[in-house]
Amino acid sequence: MQYRFRGGVHPLTFKSLASDKLIKRSFIPKRVVLPLSQHTGSPAQAVVSVGDRVNVGDLVAKPSGHISAAVHASIAGKITKIAHFPTYNQARVLSIVIEPEGGEDQDFKPKPDRNIDPIPKEEFLGIIRDAGVVGLGGAGFPADVKLSPPANKPVDTVILNGAECEPYLTCDHRLMLEKTQEILTGLDIIVKILGAKHAYIAIEKNKLSAIYAMEKALKLNSLERRAGPGRLGSVKPKLIALDEKYPQGAEKQIIKVILNRIVPAGGLPMDVGCVANNVGTAYAIYEAVYFGKPLFERAITITGSCVREPVNTWVRMGTMLSDMKDIFGGFTKEPKKIIMGGPMMGFAQYSMDTPISKGVSGVVFLTEEEIDAHKESVCIRCGxxxxxxxxxxxxxxxxxxxxxxxxxxxxxxxxxxxxxxxxxxxxxxxxxxxxxxxxxxxxxxxxx
Ligand code: SF4
Ligand code: SF4
Known part of the structure; x- marks a missing residue:
């Protein structure tokens, strides 16, 4: 069966700049700026004050409504400011600044790996909400809300979205290679919570190594796939190799392509009995459920032809882009445009004084030659x-x-x-x- 959709475009992907780079460990910046709104919905509400000390993973802001998400300290240190700062999507958002004072332990202390088989689904949802997990594909919808459809909208199908159709970005590709079993366990948890009957893993064909890794992991039985308590679900996910096309990875699009279901305007995937989750989200759910790890870091790609060393890296939330130059070695040529997110749907930045937040999957630096600076002319009705x-x-x-x-x-x-x-x-x-x-x-x- 061919999985295609009408429309779309085929931009050059430039993924080879970083697709073979292992995800680097995160570094500890000299400060973090944590926006209280890194998600869809109402901003989180600060539960700390200036002068407080926090450890890695401590709650610093709680959800303020049904559609909201908690924010956690991404480094240990002292709260030095709570003020409005610009974010990657050009909003000014109340943010909590933490500065390390030296000597603090900057590692998160995970809870011991636990047997999750007997845990009821309501408890999973609480764990995911407490961990501040949101969709990491870009929209930042709180994961616990997405995974709790009302009774009149049962979900029969889960799609694990590994399409990563935006040019340049490769962090999802790397995550699927480096955390294959963990992502599949995250998918199992999602399937269990929703009581879904079908699961699909969708990956574009330009990530053959990830397709192979998933295929191999799916063939292993539960105990081999993951040391410890093993898998939860009885649903065997089906792997779908998608043709390369943009915007294949958009939620509504991938649902249409795989299930031929159309999410109504203004509606949600649950309206058509489906939930789609990015692979990064599945990994974050796995970490939250098994180790009690809040979402205080994520994998991103920093890339572009003028970047000295394009990288995939874990980054602590709130790290300022300007503090990350050592990670990617600076520039071989002055960039003309900085985009947070992918070049198709991302946001151009005025400066590098912007924090990485939950919705940022990458930073792309473009040179003058790469920017299409032609002037707008009249429509020639080409269609x-x-x-x-x-x-x-x-x-x-x-x-x-x-x-x-x-x-x-x-x-x-x-x-x-x-x-x-x-x-x-x-x-x-x-x-x-x-x-x-x-x-x-x-x-x-x-x-x-
Ligand atoms: S931006 Fe909107 S109008 Fe343009 S191609 Fe995408 S969905 Fe269609
Ligand atoms: S020239 Fe006109 S018809 Fe052709 S792509 Fe642009 S807006 Fe559309």
Missing amino acids: RCVDACPIGLVPTTLMYRVKGENFPEAKSLGIANCYECGACAYICPAKIPLLDYMKFGKAKIQTI
Whole structure:
């Protein structure tokens, strides 16, 4: 069976810059800035004050509502400030600053590996919520909320998303190679919580080594797959090798490709009986459940042709990008553009004084030559944006409606369904910033 979807684009991936680099151990920066909003939903609420001392993994902010996520100290030290700081998506967010004073133990003390077989699902959800686990694919939706659908929306299928279709990024690829069994155990936990009957592991064909690693791990029986208490689930996941195409890894897209189910506009995957989780999230769930480890670090990729040593690395949340130059050896050439996240859906940065947070899967540095700096010209009605849109929108028409401030019509033409993949803007020969028009139009229709 072929797993394809309509639309999409084939950008050069540049993944070979970092795909063979082992994930480095995280380093301890001279301070961390922890935004209280690193997730979808209401910001967390600080439970510490300036002057308090914290250890690695201590709770520093608790969830403030149903859709919210806890924040934990990523280094040991003293709280030196609680103030507003810029984040990677250009918001200014109340953040907690921790500075090490020297001499502190900067390692997390994991709880002893425990037998989780008898643990009821409600307890799993509590552990995941307490650990502040959110979706690490970018959106940052609290994992415990995603894994607790209401009774009228039963979930029969779980998709483990290892597509990593954004160009340049390779941390998920490396994680699948280096933490294969742990990720599968995370998937088992997810399946158990949801009571799902089917599970899929979806990986793009440009990550053949990860496909091979997963295939091999799936063949092992439960006790061989993981030393200790063994697997939980009785569901055998099916491995799907996806054709290489952007935006294959977008949640709604991967659900459509694998299950042929369409998540309604404004809806969630649980509306169509499905939950999709990034491989990094599955790993974070595994660590939270087995070792009580909160989400205070994550794997990211730092890459670009001007980066002296493109790397995959664990990074403590709140580490400032400006403190990480030693990790990637600085630049061979001055970058012109810094993007946090992938180049298609990520956010351009004005400076390197931005903290890494839960939603940041990578940092891409681009040179002047790599930036498409051609000036915008008029639409030549080539229709490429229409062909590229994976959900069948007509970006050129929407662009004209937004330009003409005809927001009601943009709304009726379905602009709310746009999930901002950027495929239309990427393919447009007239260099029209279609994605910017989509974002602006979507924001405007909220007000009518
Ligand atoms: S209109 Fe939206 S969903 Fe369609 S290609 Fe453009 S950004 Fe992607
Ligand atoms: S791709 Fe660009 S030039 Fe072509 S129809 Fe769309 S907006 Fe117009």
